Amino acid sequence: MNTQPRDPQRLRALELSIQARREELPADDQRFLSEYLSAHPEVAEEAREMDLVVSELNPGPLPARPEFTAQLQATVAGWIRDDALARPRSASPEGWLAARWRGLLSGRGTPGVSPSTLLLGRSLAFYLGAACVLCAFLLLREPAQGPEVRTNDRAHTLTDDRTQPKERPSKPDLRGPRPK
Amino acid sequence: MVDPDVAAMLAFQRGDYDAFQDLVAAHTDSLISYFFFQCRDRQLAEDCCQDVWLKVFKSREDYQPRARFRTFLFRVARNHWIDRFRAQSRRPGETSLDADSEGSEPGGGPLGRLPSEGDDPETRALRSDAARIVARCLRRLPEEMREVYILAEIQELPYAEVAELLRIPVGTVKSRMFNAVRKLREITRGFDEES
Numbered sequence: 001m002n003t004q005p006r007d008p009q010r011l012r013a014l015e016l017s018i019q020a021r022r023e024e025l026p027a028d029d030q031r032f033l034s035e036y037l038s039a040h041p042e043v044a045e046e047a048r049e050m051d052l053v054v055s056e057l058n059p060g061p062l063p064a065r066p067e068f069t070a071q072l073q074a075t076v077a078g079w080i081r082d083d084a085l086a087r088p089r090s091a092s093p094e095g096w097l098a099a100r101w102r103g104l105l106s107g108r109g110t111p112g113v114s115p116s117t118l119l120l121g122r123s124l125a126f127y128l129g130a131a132c133v134l135c136a137f138l139l140l141r142e143p144a145q146g147p148e149v150r151t152n153d154r155a156h157t158l159t160d161d162r163t164q165p166k167e168r169p170s171k172p173d174l175r176g177p178r179p180k
Numbered sequence: 181m182v183d184p185d186v187a188a189m190l191a192f193q194r195g196d197y198d199a200f201q202d203l204v205a206a207h208t209d210s211l212i213s214y215f216f217f218q219c220r221d222r223q224l225a226e227d228c229c230q231d232v233w234l235k236v237f238k239s240r241e242d243y244q245p246r247a248r249f250r251t252f253l254f255r256v257a258r259n260h261w262i263d264r265f266r267a268q269s270r271r272p273g274e275t276s277l278d279a280d281s282e283g284s285e286p287g288g289g290p291l292g293r294l295p296s297e298g299d300d301p302e303t304r305a306l307r308s309d310a311a312r313i314v315a316r317c318l319r320r321l322p323e324e325m326r327e328v329y330i331l332a333e334i335q336e337l338p339y340a341e342v343a344e345l346l347r348i349p350v351g352t353v354k355s356r357m358f359n360a361v362r363k364l365r366e367i368t369r370g371f372d373e374e375s
Binding site: 011014015016018019022023049050053054056057058059060062063064065068069072073075076079080083084 | 197200201204208209212213216217222226229230233234237310311314317318332333334336338339354355357358361362364365368
């Protein structure tokens with residue numbers, strides 16, 4: 001069944017008059033509507049009639065029953081409780097630990113990460129970093145060369161007193177002359 | 181201007197449960213209305229409303245602020261409504277859920293075939309109030325007109341948002357709205373003549 005008015009101008013005017021009940025029309029549409037309705041009083045009358053129908057058939061939002069509101073609040077509180085309990089295990093696809101670590105790094109404070117936890121985490125990260133730097137420095141630095149350094153390293157140059165045999169006190173030859 | 185509801189949803193995404201509770205408090209009436217004017221069944225509307233909030237709660241990680249929060253919420257609600265109807269219509273041996281005293285209505289659309297009103301005191305009270313009369317009139321509209329009318333007129337969404345939500349051009353929203361109002365005028369005239 002075709003219910004459209006044959007005149008497209010009239011159709012446009014009626015559509016706009018319904019739309020104008022709820023929202024502000026663009027300037028062009030407003031101008032067209034006022035000009036058309038003033039030139040066509042029968043269409044203006046029809047638009048008024050439609051407006052009346054719509055006004056009568058709008059009871060506004062239906063208020064929820066107080067019992068339902070109370071029940072919904074209790075239900076929502078249950079969802080929240082369950083979610084808060086389950087969240088550490090299923091906070092994200094990467095898992096709880098990854099979420100917490102990301103939260104520590106980004107400082108965004110993912111749910112459940114308190115500011116004190118953030119502070120503690122950052123402090124630990126700082127001191128661990130500092131300890132690593134210190135260890136690396138101690139391990140990689142050049143060993144100091146001193147005159148009294150003793151070493152078992154065979155490559156180390158030994159002093160003369162250890163390379164030269166010690167002079168022993170000469171003993172008298174008691175064997176006598178060799179037989180000829 | 182930033183939609184404060186979008187900000188609340190983003191806060192909830194970051195773990196602010198109070199923000200979610202605020203959203204529930206602010207938009208539950210709208211959701212109840214949306215479902216009630218679709219099905220005229222208060223209990224079903226409340227069930228659907230709770231289901232929608234659960235979906236929003238569970239899918240918060242996927243939320244992206246592309247539109248106003250209300251647009252997002254009604255999209256979830258609409259999808260839920262369609263899914264619910266599909267699930268119901270697939271059940272074998274299901275009789276028409278629309279078989280109440282008003283009988284079949286022209287152009288009722290598939291989503292109109294949902295449970296009729298029960299006999300609880302709340303529903304009985306609704307029989308005499310404006311919401312029920314409006315719901316009765318809306319039930320006689322084709323589904324696509326009823327949906328546009330509920331969103332644009334009762335929920336007061338701008339046409340552009342209705343178009344975005346339903347994924348149709350704004351011109352189609354205007355046309356459906358116009359046809360819905362014309363048809364409603366005929367329906368109310370019929371009521372006047374009956375009385």
